[in-house]
Amino acid sequence: MLLDYTTLKLIWWLLVxxxxxGFAIMDGHDMGVGTxxxxxxxxxxxxxxxxxxxxxxxxGNQVWFITGGGAIFAAWPLVYATAFSGFYWAMLAVLWAxxxxxxxxxxxxxIDNPTWRRTWDWGLFVGGAVPPLIFGVAFGNLxxxxxxxxxxxxxxxxxxxxxxxxxxxxxxxxxVSSAMxxxxxxxxxxxxxxxxxxxxxxxxxxxxxxxxxxxxxxxxVWLWMGIPGYVIxxxxxxxxxxNPLAKTVVREAGAWFANYRHYPLTLALPAVAFVAVPxxxxxxxxxxxMAAFWASALAIVGVIGTAGAALFPFILPSSIDPNASxxxxxxxxxxxxxxxxxxxxxxxxxxxxxxxxxxxxxxGGKVTAAYVRENSHxxx
Amino acid sequence: xxTEQVVxxxxxxxxxxxxxxxxxxxxxxxxxxxxxxxxxxxVMTGKQLYKDMTRFWGKLFGINFALGVTTxxxxxxxxxTNWAYYSHYVGDIFGAPLAxxxxxxxxxxxxxxxxxxxxxxxxxxxxxxxxxxxxxxxTNLSALxxxxxxxxxxxxxxxxxxxxxxxxxxxxxxxxLFNPDAQAKFVHTVSAGYVTGAMFVLSISSWYLxxxxxxxxxxxxxxxxxxxxxxxxxxxxxxxxxxxxxxxxAQQTKLAAIEAMWETEPAPASFNLVAIPNEAEMKNDFxxxxxxxxxxxxxxxxxKQIPGIKEIKAKNRERIxxxxxxxxxxxxxxxxxxxxxxxxxxxxxxxxxGFGLLLKKYTVDVSQATPAMIDRAVNDTVPRVTPMxxxxxxxxxxxxxxxxxxxxxxxxxxxxxxxxxxWLLRWAVYFLPVPWLACEVGWFVAEYGRQPWxxxxxxxxHLSVSTLSVxxxxxxxxxxxxFYTVLLVxxxxxxxxxxxxxxxxxxxxxxxxxxxx
Amino acid sequence: MWYFAWILGIGFAVLxxxxxxxxxxxxxxRRAGRDxxx
Numbered sequence: 001m002l003l004d005y006t007t008l009k010l011i012w013w014l015l016v017x018x019x020x021x022g023f024a025i026m027d028g029h030d031m032g033v034g035t036x037x038x039x040x041x042x043x044x045x046x047x048x049x050x051x052x053x054x055x056x057x058x059x060g061n062q063v064w065f066i067t068g069g070g071a072i073f074a075a076w077p078l079v080y081a082t083a084f085s086g087f088y089w090a091m092l093a094v095l096w097a098x099x100x101x102x103x104x105x106x107x108x109x110x111i112d113n114p115t116w117r118r119t120w121d122w123g124l125f126v127g128g129a130v131p132p133l134i135f136g137v138a139f140g141n142l143x144x145x146x147x148x149x150x151x152x153x154x155x156x157x158x159x160x161x162x163x164x165x166x167x168x169x170x171x172x173x174x175x176v177s178s179a180m181x182x183x184x185x186x187x188x189x190x191x192x193x194x195x196x197x198x199x200x201x202x203x204x205x206x207x208x209x210x211x212x213x214x215x216x217x218x219x220x221v222w223l224w225m226g227i228p229g230y231v232i233x234x235x236x237x238x239x240x241x242x243n244p245l246a247k248t249v250v251r252e253a254g255a256w257f258a259n260y261r262h263y264p265l266t267l268a269l270p271a272v273a274f275v276a277v278p279x280x281x282x283x284x285x286x287x288x289x290m291a292a293f294w295a296s297a298l299a300i301v302g303v304i305g306t307a308g309a310a311l312f313p314f315i316l317p318s319s320i321d322p323n324a325s326x327x328x329x330x331x332x333x334x335x336x337x338x339x340x341x342x343x344x345x346x347x348x349x350x351x352x353x354x355x356x357x358x359x360x361x362x363x364g365g366k367v368t369a370a371y372v373r374e375n376s377h378x379x380x
Numbered sequence: 381x382x383t384e385q386v387v388x389x390x391x392x393x394x395x396x397x398x399x400x401x402x403x404x405x406x407x408x409x410x411x412x413x414x415x416x417x418x419x420x421x422x423v424m425t426g427k428q429l430y431k432d433m434t435r436f437w438g439k440l441f442g443i444n445f446a447l448g449v450t451t452x453x454x455x456x457x458x459x460x461t462n463w464a465y466y467s468h469y470v471g472d473i474f475g476a477p478l479a480x481x482x483x484x485x486x487x488x489x490x491x492x493x494x495x496x497x498x499x500x501x502x503x504x505x506x507x508x509x510x511x512x513x514x515x516x517x518x519t520n521l522s523a524l525x526x527x528x529x530x531x532x533x534x535x536x537x538x539x540x541x542x543x544x545x546x547x548x549x550x551x552x553x554x555x556x557l558f559n560p561d562a563q564a565k566f567v568h569t570v571s572a573g574y575v576t577g578a579m580f581v582l583s584i585s586s587w588y589l590x591x592x593x594x595x596x597x598x599x600x601x602x603x604x605x606x607x608x609x610x611x612x613x614x615x616x617x618x619x620x621x622x623x624x625x626x627x628x629x630a631q632q633t634k635l636a637a638i639e640a641m642w643e644t645e646p647a648p649a650s651f652n653l654v655a656i657p658n659e660a661e662m663k664n665d666f667x668x669x670x671x672x673x674x675x676x677x678x679x680x681x682x683x684k685q686i687p688g689i690k691e692i693k694a695k696n697r698e699r700i701x702x703x704x705x706x707x708x709x710x711x712x713x714x715x716x717x718x719x720x721x722x723x724x725x726x727x728x729x730x731x732x733x734g735f736g737l738l739l740k741k742y743t744v745d746v747s748q749a750t751p752a753m754i755d756r757a758v759n760d761t762v763p764r765v766t767p768m769x770x771x772x773x774x775x776x777x778x779x780x781x782x783x784x785x786x787x788x789x790x791x792x793x794x795x796x797x798x799x800x801x802x803w804l805l806r807w808a809v810y811f812l813p814v815p816w817l818a819c820e821v822g823w824f825v826a827e828y829g830r831q832p833w834x835x836x837x838x839x840x841x842h843l844s845v846s847t848l849s850v851x852x853x854x855x856x857x858x859x860x861x862x863f864y865t866v867l868l869v870x871x872x873x874x875x876x877x878x879x880x881x882x883x884x885x886x887x888x889x890x891x892x893x894x895x896x897x
Numbered sequence: 898m899w900y901f902a903w904i905l906g907i908g909f910a911v912l913x914x915x916x917x918x919x920x921x922x923x924x925x926x927r928r929a930g931r932d933x934x935x
Contacts, residue, residue, distance in 0.1 A: 056494030059449065063490050067482030069456045074479040077471025077547070084460030084467075085846035091461050092856055096863060099450045103867060106446035110874060152714045154546045155465055157847045241544045333472045334542075334549040341476055348483040352491075355514075359491050362502050377887040378435075378497065413907065417914045424915075425922060520907075563899035570903070574910065600918060607917035611910035622899065793917060796924050 006238040006329075008338040012075045013328040015345060017308050019071050023064035024181070024304060025297045026356075030054035030061050032185015034101070034128020035178075038121050040189065040200045047121055048109060048372040048379065053192035055380040056363045058105055060356060062098075065131075074341050078154070078244065078331040079315050083138075086148050086158035090134050090165055097130035109380050128185070129178065136177025139307055140170030140219075143227055143256060145319030150245060159320060169227065172219050179212035180303055187280055187296040191289035194366050202284055209277045216273060216303060223310070229255025230317045230325055242330040249322040256310045266309040273302030382847055384741075389853035390462045390845045393860060395827075397454050399820055400864045404448035406819050409523055409570055410577020410612070411441045412516040415496075416509075417604050423509050432890065433601055434512075435500075436883040437581060442497060443874050447867055449490075454860070455526075456482075462853075466834050466844035473539045473550045474529050481525030489518030523570050531562025534631060534826075536835050541733060543713045543726060548838060561623075561631075565826075568619035571612050572822065575782060576815040578609025582789060583812035584879050586805035593892045594882050599799055606789035606798075613783045620779065621677060631836060633761065634829035635678055636689045637768040640664055644688040648675020654773070657765040662690060689762050696735065696761040700754055703736025705729040707746040734838040735761075741832075741842045760832045768829055771821045778818035785811055 003011070033054050041047035054061075073080040084091050100123035108120035144167060147160040186204035193201060228251040236247070260266055280295035311317075316326040332338065372379055415434050422430035456478065459467045467474075492515035500508060532539075538555030539548045550556065582605040588598035635641075640657040641649065642664070651673035656665040678686045687695075706729035712722035729736075738760060739746045742753040749757075785807055792798035798805070830836055834844040878885050884893035 056498040057491075059494055060487060060491035062449070062453075063482055063486040066453065066456050066486055067479065069460075070475065070479035070482045073460065073467065073471055074475030077475055078468050080460045080471060080475070081464035081467035081846075084457060085462070085464035085848065088461055088846070088848060088852055088856070091457060092859065095454055095457060096859065098453050099863060099867065102446040102449040103870065106442055107870065107874060110443075110878075152711070154468055155847065156468070241542070243544060243546075333475070334545075336553070337472050337476055337550050340550075340553050341479060344476075344480050344483055348480075348487075352483065352487045355488070355491055359495055362495060362499050377885070378500075413911060414914075417911055417918070420911075420915055421918045424919070427922075430918075558900075560899075567899045567903045567906070571906075574907075600921065603917050603921045604914045608910050608914040611906070611913050615906055615910075619899070790917070794920065796921065 002339055003342075004239060005335045005338075008335060008342065009238065009328050009332050011342060012332060012338055013308075013312070015342070016068075016071060016075060017304065019064065019068045021301055021304050023068050024300045025184070026061040026064050027058075028132065028181045028184050028300065029188040029293075030058040030185070031128040031132055032181045032183070033189055034104075034124040034185070035132075035182050036185055036189060036201070036204055037128070038125050040186075040197065040204060041121075044114070044117060045369045045372055046197055047117075049193060049197060049367050049369055050189065051105065051108065051124070051380045052367045052372060053189060055105065057359065058101065060359065062101070065098075071341070071345075075333055075338060076315065076326075076331050077333060078156075078242075079326050082148055082156045082158075082326065083146075083316055085156065086146060086160070087138060087141075087165070088158075089162035090138060094131045094134050097126050097134075099127070100124060101127035105380055109376075128181075132177045132181040133174045136174035137165055137170045139177065140167070140173030141165050142307075142311060142314070142316060143173075143223060143229075144169060145230070145251075145317045145322070145325075147320045148316075148318050148324070149321040150324050152245075154244075169219070169222055172215055172222065175215040176212060176219055176303065179208045179215055180300060183208035183212050183277070183280075184296045184300060187284055187289070187292050190284045191293050192365075192367050194368070205281055205284055209281050212299075212303075213274060213277050216270075216306075220270065220306075223256055224254070227256065228253045229258065229310075230314050230322060231255045231258070232313070232327070236329065238329050240329070242332050244324055244326055244330045247323060247327075247330065249317075249325050251322060259309050259312055263309075269302050269305035269309055271302070273299050273306065276302060382842070382845055383850070384842070385850050386848060386853060387842045387845050389850065389857060390848075391841065393462060393853065393857045394458060396857065397451065397458060397860055397864070398827075399823065400860075400868070401448070401451040401455055402819055402823060403816060403868070404444050404451060405523070406573035406576035406815065407444045407580055408441070408448045409519055409573030410575065411437065411444070411580065412512075412519045412577070413574060414577050414581055414604060414608060415441060416512050416516050417608060418601075419509050419512050421604075423505050428890075429597060429600065432883055432886060432888060433597065435886055436597075437601070438496065439885065440580075440875060440878060442493075443871060443878065445493065447871050450867060451864065462846050462848070462856075463834070463844050464846035466839065468547060469839050469844070470536075470539075470548045470835055473532060473536075473548055473556060476550070476553070477525040477529040477532075477556070481522050485518050485520075485522035485525060487518075489515050489522060492518060520570055523573070524566055527566040527569055528557060528559065528562045531559045531565050532556055533833075533835050534565070534830060535559055535561040536838050541730060541838075543710055544717065546714065548835070564619055564622040568616060568623050571615035571619060572815065572819050574612035575609055575616055575786075576819065578605045578612060578786070579782065579808075579811060579815045581605035582609060582786075582808045586808035587879075588882060589799055590802060590805050590809065594884075595799070597883050597891065602789070602798060603793045606786060606793040609782075610786040610790040613779070613786050617779055617783060620776070631830070632687050633689075633692055634763070634768070634825075636687065636692055637763050637765050637829060638772045638825065639674055640667070640765050640769045641674070641686065641688045642690055644685055644691045645675075647679070647685045648672045648682050649678070649686050650674055651677070652769075655769065657769055659765055689765070693758050693762060697754065697758045699732045699735040700738060700757050700761075702729050703732035703734065704739065704746050704749060705736070706731075706733040707736035707739070734833070734835075734840070737843055738832065738840050741840065763829050763831045768825060771828075772825050775818050775821045775825060778814050778821070782811065782814060782818075 037050050041050045104120045104124040148156050148158045186201045189201035190198050231252050233250050234248045276295045276299035280292045284292035313327040318324045418430050418434040492511050495511045537559050538552035540551050542549050581601050585598040585602040588594050640652050640655045642662045650669040650671045653668045655667035658665045709722045709726035712719050738757040739749045743749050834841050881893045884891040
């Protein structure tokens with residue numbers, strides 16, 4: 001086979017990270033736009049302008065989420081099984097919130113009735129605001145550890161409840177995630193609108209960018225001061241056939257910062273976040289909104305990368321049976337499956353990026369009130 | 381604690397969400413090609429009417445597509461939320477097609493659909509047609525990958541169990557990809573979608589013609605739907621027969637249940653046209669038999685035998701007994717991987733591991749299984765005959781009914797006289813729900829007929845579920861059904877509203893019932 | 898090889914429908930021509 005098992009396991013950790021970051025950048029900006037919709041758009045035409053900035057793209061962007069789910073299924077089946085069944089109600093809340101998006105986008109403007117349209121506007125808000133919040137909370141819970149265990153046949157049992165996920169630290173992580181997505185959406189909105197709407201979007205970017213960095217810094221301090229990390233104690237054979245029950249794991253104060261101590265270069269990730277957010281704000285204010293969008297995307301790379309680098313090699317630590325924690329070494333698919341999936345990803349990702357870029361170019365430019373009025377029967 | 385109730389509720393939720401999803405999917409799969417056809421004619425002839433057709437039917441397509449996406453999101457994650465052990469046990473094989481589906485198909489269809497709706501003025505005619513074609517290809521490829529995954533559930537090729545990782549692992553990707561069950565099922569299923577799309581356009585066009593409205597628009601739509609539907613319905617029936625044949629190889633059980641064949645008959649077996657199956661006594665109380673037909677459909681030969689239910693059960697009993705050895709050895713190996721005796725015993729019986737696991741429904745310690753438990757497990761291996769028998773016949777009857785309709789529709793369309801045949805137009809209107817009924821019944825046959833397995837011969841359904849509470853499942857089931865029903869009502873409302881309004885909803889000023897504003 | 902059959906089949910079905918549409922257009926214009934020459 002092309003690559004040895006250890007390398008493949010590492011590559012797939014990176015690739016899942018790439019898919020998550022891709023999801024946050026692409027689907028994130030339309031979710032952010034959805035979140036801002038009822039607040040930035042004051043009347044029906046303004047709201048239609050906002051919706052049409054993402055109208056042709058939200059569906060393609062949402063596939064980052066679907067593919068992310070599929071990739072976790074294929075590359076980390078135990079994580080897919082354990083996390084999604086454990087976080088049952090959180091996952092359903094995400095799915096049910098997402099239900100509002102396809103119908104919200106497509107049905108809202110098909111009927112000319114203010115109540116109908118207002119209802120779907122709030123539907124789009126729910127579809128944009130709830131998933132990032134829950135993903136943030138879920139990430140927070142990864143640091144805290146999740147109460148699951150396995151029996152000898154690897155049947156997983158989750159012994160927590162939905163409400164236990166909502167601890168203060170996890171909620172703080174939810175704020176980081178929500179603010180980050182709203183910030184990103186605001187920057188995108190500034191890129192695609194003009195005049196009054198653009199000005200409101202810029203104000204939103206100012207607020208949410210600040211909130212994001214504040215919450216991000218606070219979460220970091222909290223993690224440093226008060227949340228013990230996980231450490232693999234037993235000897236590690238990274239190339240072994242995956243078996244999550246074959247190791248011993250202990251909890252240790254400050255362990256979530258071990259990777260930063262061993263590999264100081266990883267400190268660049270949080271640094272990027274702190275630099276990119278003000279840079280995006282400044283660029284957007286100076287009218288270079290395209291560059292601002294990419295700066296904001298970079299900030300997302302920084303934030304998600306920071307969390308990933310801290311957790312590595314853990315994916316899903318178990319709070320009730322730390323030895324059963326899932327790591328990049330022992331919750332993965334077979335070497336053959338990882339190889340095939342790598343080939344498929346390398347083959348299709350460039351094609352996807354190409355036609356997505358083409359679609360944005362074709363539909364590019366500012367969306368205006370005049371456009372919405374002229375295309376009142378075909379635009380969203 | 382996994383109880384029978386947890387298993388039943390999980391199955392019910394999966395069935396409900398999947399059947400809802402498949403209300404929208406076939407129309408998407410089929411309509412998208414009708415859009416390709418209409419737009420191609422527009423590009424070839426330059427006639428505005430065909431562009432309006434593409435846009436109007438595209439509008440209805442979009443309303444349907446939105447719910448296809450909505451209900452589809454659930455499907456990608458429900459394996460993890462509700463079928464956790466399944467996801468772990470076969471994720472190494474089953475996950476890959478789902479991920480590739482996203483990469484290869486969903487991205488393409490979802491990106492192109494945005495351009496399809498919004499880029500009419502920003503692309504040249506040919507570029508826009510290309511977008512529509514790519515959207516069609518993407519849509520159909522997504523059906524390909526999920527049916528490869530589903531085909532593997534029916535006929536798990538190219539994989540092997542590993543006791544170290546406690547799961548099935550892929551050994552041959554190409555076997556998975558070119559699985560004969562997957563191939564037949566894919567073509568059968570997308571063809572059913574094509575028929576659904578064609579019926580949708582045919583019915584609504586016929587309704588306009590009966591009303592004498594937008595006649596030129598409706599006549600052309602009717603002709604296109606008739607031709608495409610005729611070719612598709614032929615394909616559905618041929619591939620349905622092919623599915624019967626591959627089922628004959630990999631899943632004789634399903635076939636025997638569909639045909640209510642209790643005894644193994646001398647080849648070629650006869651076909652029960654109608655029958656009243658009696659489950660308790662394992663015989664048919666009444667049957668109308670057609671000699672030879674079953675043997676020919678099931679084996680493509682006059683000499684090969686098709687095993688009846690009694691013979692299948694007898695074989696399964698042997699496999700269950702052998703499977704006890706496999707399960708016991710596996711459990712010993714999980715305690716001590718270096719146990720040489722256990723490894724030897726496991727290697728000897730591992731082909732029957734899945735059958736041994738069937739006993740887990742009745743006892744935790746399979747080695748203590750009583751003969752009564754084994755009897756019950758054996759009985760489980762064949763799905764109930766009556767629902768299989770009748771739902772299959774219903775599907776076939778729908779299929780042939782549509783074949784008749786599309787044949788006549790194409791015939792009179794070529795002659796150019798269908799518009800003055802109200803009986804034909806009315807037939808088409810009344811048949812609007814038929815392809816959906818056929819699809820849903822077809823899925824019932826395919827998946828209910830797979831029971832008691834999620835992966836045939838490998839993993840029993842009752843072991844596949846997540847360890848969730850009954851309350852959680854009642855809650856989520858109610859949530860899904862409630863949510864979907866509300867959305868379905870909204871969708872049906874919009875669909876009927878725009879279908880009734882007709883092409884006037886485009887606001888071009890060329891049609892009846894023009895939209896104002 | 899049913900995948901291959903599918904590729905051919907969908908091409909055939911699309912072509913059949915396009916031809917049927919073009920045929921109807923042709924008939925239509927023929928009828929229209931006959932009507933106007935009368």
